[in-house]
Amino acid sequence: MHRILIVAPSWVGDAVLAHPMLSRLKARGPGVLIDVLGPAWALPVFRRMPEVTGALAFPFGHGDLKLGERRRFARSLGAYDQAVILPNSFKSALVPFQANIPVRTGYRGEMRFGLVNDMRILDEAALPLMVERFAALAQPAGEPLQRPVPEPRLAVDPAARDATLGKFALALDRPVAAFAPGAEYGPAKRWPPAHFATLAAELLGRGFQVWLFGSGKDQEVTAAIQQATGARCVDLAGRTSLDEAIDLLACATHVVTNDSGLMHIAAALDRPLVALFGSSSPRFTPPLSARAKVISLHLDCSPCFERVCPLGHTNCLVQMEPALVREALDVK
Secondary structure, eight states: OEEEEEEOOSSHHHHHHTHHHHHHHHTTOTTEEEEEEEOGGGHHHHHTOTTEEEEEEOOSOTTOOOHHHHHHHHHTSOOOSEEEEOSOSHHHHHHHHHTTOSEEEEEOOTTOBTTBSEEEOOOTTTOOSHHHHHHHTTSOTTOOOOSSOOOOOOOOOHHHHHHHHHHTTOOOSSOEEEEEOOOTTOGGGOOOHHHHHHHHHHHHHTTOEEEEOOOGGGHHHHHHHHHHTTSOSEEOTTTSOHHHHHHHHTTOSEEEEESSHHHHHHHHTTOOEEEEESSSOTTTSOOOOTTEEEEEOOOTTOOOOOSSOTTSSOHHHHTSOHHHHHHHHTOO
């Protein structure tokens, strides 16, 4: 038996991108068992990966050091043969070190010498994509990445999906266009609500249902879309758990989303998808599915990777007209 502990990233999208790495670790042999330690909000993603044996909630907040409590938690974990530490922070490497895991794999990061003893030096040019950087950690140090890297995939249980549809009184008698108009990172990654509303109105007129997804923080955005469409959409923002959102996204016939965690989930569910990029770049974290299309205007000022447009206009998204997105959707 070879037990591996994965210290997971905090972002939901990055959690999805870890799946090919987990697949390659699991492929080492039938005796490999993989547990994931991560923030509670990301664990539903890992529970949809058949390679994962257990998903453990990390009990400390982002700014908490709490060395004594971390040590006690680490010693409660049990024995592992290897830890793979995906975040580059000092704190993320503490628990594997305190748990006396003999092999601790990760990239060189902030003050991690000694904490990480299977230290990798990231060659950004050789590994431009986040999914490649994670996948490389499943291989011996110095070995070139085995390509192609498989696309991330999430499993859906039909019974759980049907129960979720029933809970929200949703039916699949008409095609479903799923919109994810939020982006946790900031407004420079969000297509304007008015554009989403224009596209929603056209799809509603073509016989689609339009379901709006997001967290409670996205309710202001989805409410604006609802108001502009005469409340004809199904507003699910803040009403679903992440597990439920995954089940419902799996029912979509078309998805339109900003660069967000839900974008990566929709891609991993292999849904027909149009992904909208403004301040960020599809060269780093694109949706990994043959059924995904990316729209980026490639303005001189983008990608800037800022949370808020430093020029005050967000033209990289404002100038992305709904007609362009509708054409990419290829709706009949």
